[in-house]
Amino acid sequence: MKLSVRGEYALRALTVLGESPRDCVVRIQTISDRENIPKRFLEQILNELRTAGFVESRRGIAGGYRLSRAPESIPLAAVIRHLEGKLAPVGCVSEKFYERCSCPDESRCALRSVMKEVRDAIANLLENLTVADLVKRAGALRVKPDMGLDYSI
Amino acid sequence: MKLSVRGEYALRALTVLGESPRDCVVRIQTISDRENIPKRFLEQILNELRTAGFVESRRGIAGGYRLSRAPESIPLAAVIRHLEGKLAPVGCVSEKFYERCSCPDESRCALRSVMKEVRDAIANLLENLTVADLVKRAGALRVKPDMGLDYSI
DNA sequence: TTAAATTTGATTGGATTGGTCAAGATTCAC
DNA sequence: GTGAATCTTGACCAATCCAATCAAATTTAA
Known part of the structure; x- marks a missing residue:
């Protein structure tokens, strides 16, 4: 974000x-x-x-x-999503603005699993504020x- | 981020x-x-x-x-900082790439206090991975x- | 009706992004 | 050595996004 x-x-x-x-x-x-x-x-x-x-x-x-x-x-998340787009650091872990990435297999992408955690941490905060x-x-x-x-x- | x-x-x-x-x-x-x-x-x-x-x-x-x-x-944080710059969503809460923002008084900025939390959540994850x-x-x-x-x- | 204010949309200059290309330097196998 | 494979450097490009400005239209209270 x-x-x-x-x-x-x-x-x-x-x-x-x-x-x-x-x-x-x-x-x-x-x-x-x-x-x-x-x-x-x-x-x-x-x-x-x-x-x-x-x-x-x-x-x-x-x-x-x-x-x-x-x-x-x-919620702050709603405002930010409207003005800036996704909260997630990369499209492939975004809930509302998902987009496929270039890696050969998303379901086995280690980076994606890390980025998912980052996204969740951010979303958790901003959905509740x-x-x-x-x-x-x-x-x-x-x-x-x-x-x-x-x-x- | x-x-x-x-x-x-x-x-x-x-x-x-x-x-x-x-x-x-x-x-x-x-x-x-x-x-x-x-x-x-x-x-x-x-x-x-x-x-x-x-x-x-x-x-x-x-x-x-x-x-x-x-x-x-x-640490992933180190790599990302090198390639992308700050982890924080805004400069005024960044530890390594701080920059003053336009608000009249940073020490009383409500948005800043929220963004600081977001930054900390992100940094916590990425420093430890x-x-x-x-x-x-x-x-x-x-x-x-x-x-x-x-x-x- | 008129003055003060918002509304709308076009436009601008500059930065950033994702990516290509050409030419050169380095190294190793033979 | 010589040639092939590779890394290195840096210029270049098209597209998009950003922050900001401007002009003109619209609205409404007084």
Whole structure:
């Protein structure tokens, strides 16, 4: 798994949206300022998130974006899969984006068996963490920066 | 972490080298045939592995490649770091390839704390697995293909 | 109606990827 | 030695992806 800047911005934006009350929208400019994200680029990203169904928008002078579901029900894995594709390090062990590789026999490929473990470790974490967790952590970190980064989910 | 085809080929090639006795060299053509890897491309990759110190070569008519250390002492993490760069999904949580990101305060970044966990999970696996493990697994899989892919390292 | 904001889609420059090719250097068998 | 087999080096290429920008259209509150 690799998170491009695009995906990073998306998750940071979702965190901001998750932090503000569900019933009011947040302007692109606000997110852009708070998170230090190029505005034009953020427009594009939020639009992707909208067509993917994670957020909804309201246009016009009082417009902006908000989450379209409860933050607890947006797993990070879902967001990342939508923006970046597979979680797995290689296609031949991906559940949602499987693709055959060039090795002569997948069922006997030692590398594949190792990569499968890596994939599972990543998926396990990201399926169980949601935007709500990001919000929670952001709150905690605001009080106690870094805090050793020790979490148990 | 993401494994490009280049990295995949490298690890498969190392497995082949690990399978043959330490004191004799294996020809590029042999590896290329056995693992179904484009020969020209493999030359390039083996050369990288050589300058990185993982393998050594012998030229001439009786030439070829072999591991330059015991397979037990070549962690997969080391190989991947050399060929692909960081294991971490983002630079700001990488141990060996750290790079600052754009967020206003890293020590309070919720996304970063999550990504740190992902990085640690990946690193934990790949630091502890070596080329010797690939060889072992290849042997086991030859007898019992796929075997549910259940390993505990 | 008009000003502020989002929406949409095209475009750009640059980096990365997977891969090929040609020419040279090295070594060993005979 | 000489030739054959091999490794070594580095240039090259087409395709794709990335981050970012721009212009124009659309929407809506006041």
